[in-house]
Amino acid sequence: MLRGRTTECQRLDRLLAEIRSGRSATLVLRGDPGIGKSALLNYLAQQASGCRVARACGVESEMEIAFAGLQQFCALMLHRMKYLPPPQQDALGVAFGLRPGSSPDRLLVGLAILSLLSEAAQEQPLVCLVDDAHWLDKASLQALAFVGRRLMAESVLLVFAVQDISTRELLGLPELALAGLGHEDACVLLASAIPGPLDVQVRDRIIAETRGNPLALLELPRTMTPAELAGGFVLPVTSPLAGRIEQSFLMRITSLPQQTQRLLLTAAAEPVGDVPLLWRAAMRLGIETDAAAPAEDAGLLELAARVRFRHPLVRSAAYRAATVPDRQAVHRALAEATNPHLDPDRRAWHRAHAAPGPDEAIASELERSADTAWARGGVAAAAAFLERATDLTPDPARRASRAIRTAQAKLDAAAPDTAYECTATAELGPLDDLQRAQIKRLRAQIAFARQRVSEALPLLLNAAQSLEPLNPALARETYLEAFGAAIFAGQTSRGIGVLEVAASARGAPAPPPPGRPIDLLLDGLVTRFTKGFAASVPLLKEALHALRQQDVGSGDSIGCLWLMCPVAPEPIAPDLWDDEAWHDLATRTVKLAREAGALTVLPLALADRASVHLAAGEFAAATCLIDEADAVAKATGTPLLGHAFLVLAAWRGHAAEALKLIEAAIHDATSRGEGRTIALVGYTTAVLYNGLGDYERALTAAQQSARHEDLGLLSWALVELIEAAARNSTPDVATAALKELQERTRASGTEWALGTEARARALLSEGPIAEVLYREAIERLARTRIAVHLARAHLVYGEWLRRERRRQDAREHLRTAYEMFHHFGADAFAERARRELVAMGEKVGTDTLVTCEQLTPQEEQIARLAREGHTNGEIGAQLFISSRTVEWHLHHVFTKLGITSRRQLRAALPNQHDN
Known part of the structure; x- marks a missing residue:
């Protein structure tokens, strides 16, 4: 020990x-x-x-x-x-x-x-x-x-x-x-490092100042004279601990022979630990082979299979203590000793550090290394190469051009502050009009990345207008980004919103035929906010169709899907009530994001795919994807996607958990000016309270959400508003909302849209007309992937049948609704159905539970993939776990379900939509 x-x-x-x-x-x-x-x-x-x-x-x-x-x-x-x-x-x-x-x-x-x-x-x-x-x-x-x-x-x-x-x-x-050692242990360790007498007060002071840090206890006494240790003649030290430890190492380094110090500097500048490379560089510096012995004897360095320093601070001390000319000489020797064919990037890196001043040849080499790094997925590395290339560029115009590239790379590498500094560097050189417009766009994107939506929106709009005569295609993309910012700001936008963006984008140059999906999408959004929902449907459907037909690997499809994802929790497809396009595009977006290594987009794509699962009643699968999105967001430092958890919690109907998330979401969205999220909170609150049967609160929340035209959310808020108003005895409110909803559902014309409209109309109808509409809603929704609203159609029809005293018919639909909601995990809606059944004398027990309910979400997802015939390796690749972990989970699945083979999974698990 x-x-x-x-x-x-x-x-x-x-x-x-x-x-x-x-x-x-x-x-x-x-x-x-x-x-x-x-x-x-x-x-x-x-x-x-x-x-x-x-x-x-x-x-x-x-x-x-x-x-x-x-x-x-x-x-x-x-x-x-x-x-x-x-x-x-x-x-x-x-x-x-x-x-x-x-x-x-x-x-x-x-x-x-x-x-x-x-x-x-x-x-x-x-x-x-x-x-x-x-x-x-x-x-x-x-x-x-x-x-x-x-x-x-x-x-x-x-x-x-x-x-x-x-x-x-x-x-x-x-x-x-890890904290510092306790006093007793610190005393023993300190005594082991000091051969002579140690004053008690000095000892206690060293332990207090080092806070029991073991390395500090061993190293700091080496810098003190015997008189200081024995008599306590020590001045207060105010430098940070790491600096003091490094200073201790530095004193030991400077006591070594000059050639040994230079060998240490060379080893510190060569971070791979390649011993042959170190000696090749040492030969070029005139360092003899016996120079290593003093450093090894001092316990600072070990040369075996690899170069190893006693502690990283030895490396930093050796490097930082050297003069700039000495560092440059060492890097020059390392560059000369590095094979230009096997490791050109590291050679370029050393050449860059060896350069005494601007050097176009080295800058060009660094730029090529940046391209290589980018191709390997090293965005941060590419940004670093470009940054150094910019520093070494002698020509002011080329320096400005490289600074713009560096700014874009830094932004892509999630370093918006450094990206902004690079745009300032670019402005020091001569710029043409296109470069000035690119800087405007970059600064707008940086503002958006810093979550300054209100600042980003006018900047994006101004950049798009500046780009129109210079690069029409880039201008249209920037208008789409402006739409995204405006939709994101939603009801909190001041001065500039979607209407102003649409008015400005309407005058953008027309794209050359054939139009890109991005261009079709822009035209559809302009029409949406200038001529209304119905007029925009054909254009937006054409854009979705073009996206679905586009090659999955094309860069344009990646960019277009990125523009669709970040603007909202739900993209355009569900706004058009097109569940097939929603399913297809959400799946493709995840695939594109994974294949492109677009980790900024991937959490958004996973959350959207989770929403598809949620709408299908597959809450377990949705939970897995939300957890994955959360893990990716944490790993990359991108903002967490609280809205996905929020919607899922609302549908589950666990009031305490959902309300806690709702409260946090309102606070965060208000502080950041995210009007879109505020509208989402209203919608999810309405879902929660409609499930709980608290229609008064559901109505208030739905009305708040429906006050603003938020892409994809207004229609859904209207659905909740109509049910809450119908149950709250406010028919005038419900009728007005139904009229607004019908303008959208009839323009869309899908089974999802018309089924939802039929259910809403049924809630406001009586007698035979109501029954026809309830049946129409069930028939239409049964032909879609939207199982949660199919279950709600059964629920409201069953509730109506019970009020009509048609108990037998009511039992059939209420039990269907209960079993569906119970299987989904929509507990509040299930309880609403259960109460209706109990009111009719039904006994609702555990006989309705499905056998897979005892599985965890990940176990169920793995079991379903195995049920579809996927191998352990294929399942692991899809869920990003190892084959052995898949095997381990399946062992638990078999035990819980009481089966012994994959063949039995088909009978043990109920059918769901094909995902």
Whole structure:
């Protein structure tokens, strides 16, 4: 056991026991520099008898090189890539630069790593240790965090060590926070580092100042003279702890021979730890081979299979202490020693750091490296290359052009503040009119990314107008972005809204034939907000049709789908009451986002696909996708999609949970000026209260939501408003809402639209007319994917039949409604049906429960995929888990359902819509 770490070591021992028993685990060790994270990782490696150990260490200077850390981590397992499915082999091969290819899907890379670890653990349990994870490149950290959230039954232990700072990719993973040692343990450790006498007051002061930090306890006394230690002649120290520890290392480095110091600097500048490369560079610098001995004797450096520093702060101390000319000389030697054919990007990186001033040749080389990084999915790396290329560009015009590219890359890499700085750099050079308009657009996009919708909207509109004579296609795309911002702002917009955007976009240059889906979409939205819903339906349907016919892999389809997704929780297809197009486009959007590695879009796409499942009554599948969207959002640092949880909670009908989410959503949306979300809150509140039978509150909420024309939400709010008003004895309100709803449903003309209208009309009708309309609603909705509203049609028809004293007919529809809602998990609506049945003397017990209800959402999703004939590998690829985890879940499914094979799943699980 390590001194003072008994509890921590025992927890690590338990995790080792878990993986030896076939389970998996993930842990994040979090603490200040020097607190003992690396020591605990070493303890794990020493205790992992019978296990394979894989290690990686983040390197600060490699943070911008995509997949650098992951390649280091997987080096000893790459020979097992041949056992992975071909798409996963391709993704890893491209990510690691082993084969050419387009940008790999980040999630596919994560799944490939998960499969690789699972494959490696087949022979013996696998212990994966990642030190200084906060210094890993973003792509590697996202992939490993993705793996950490999906480990379950692979016999893999994944442990990250990070400084006590925000590492958003790892948020939500199990943590072990490390504090300083207790006083007694700190005294013992400190005494072990001091051979001579130690004054008690000095001892207590050192322990207090270091806060029990083990590395500080060992290192700081080395900087003090024997007199200071024995007599307490120590001045107060005010520098941060990390700086003081680094200063201690620096003092030891500067006491070494000059050539040893330069070798340490070279090793610090070469972050891969490649010993042959280090010596090739050292030869160019005139460093003799015996220069390493003093550093090794001092315990600062180890040259074995790889270069290893005693602590990352040794590396930073060696590098930061050097003069600029010395650093440039070292980087120049490393560039010359790097093979330009095998590692051109790292060579370009070193050349850039060696450059004393502007150099167009190096800048061009960096720009080519940026293109390569982008192709491999390293957006952050591309941005870093472009940023340095801009700095080294001597020509002012070319420098401005590169600064604009850098700004776009930084924005894509989720660094809006740096992107804004790059636009300011671009403005220092000569710009043409198109470049000025591009900067306007970039600054508008940056404002939107910073959640300043009210600021972004006029900027987007101004940028679109500036682009009209210069680049009509880009102008139209910018108008679409302006529509998105206006729709997002919704009822909170002031001065400029969708009407103003539509009026301005109406004058945009017509696109050359044939029009892109983006162009058709823009024309449809302009018509929608200038001539009304009915007039826009043909154009918007044509846009949806073009999208569905477009090649899935085309860049235009990706851009167009992106424009459709972020503007609202529900895109255009459900606004047109087209459930087939909604299902198709939501599925395609997820596929496009995954294949393009568009992690900013993916959570939105997953949430929309979850909404399709929700409408079909597949709440378990919706929950899985919402959880995945949440995990991706956390891993990438994008805003969480609270609206998806909100809608699901409302339909489930759990009042306490839903109202808590509603309250939080109102507060957040109001503070950020998200009028769209405020309207969504009104709609979901109306759904919740209609399910609970509290029609007065449902009416109030629906009226609030229906006050503003929000794309896709107004129609749905009207449906809730009509039912609440009809039940609340306010027929005039219901009739007015029905008239507004009919303008939309009849223009759409789909079974979903006309079935919904029939149900609404039935609620306001009596006698034979009402019965005909109720039956029409059920018949039409039964031909759609919208099962939740089919169940509601059965419910309101059954309620009407009971009031008409037709008890036998009422029982049939109320029981159908109850069973459907009960199976969905719509508990409030199910309880509404149950109360009606009980009122007629029916006994509603557990006999109506379906057999799969005892399954968790993920178990049910896996069981259904297995029922459809998918293999474990195919299921794992779809759900981003390993094949062994799929097998583990299926074992539990079989036990819970009392079956023994996949063939029995068809009988054990009820039928649902084909997804």
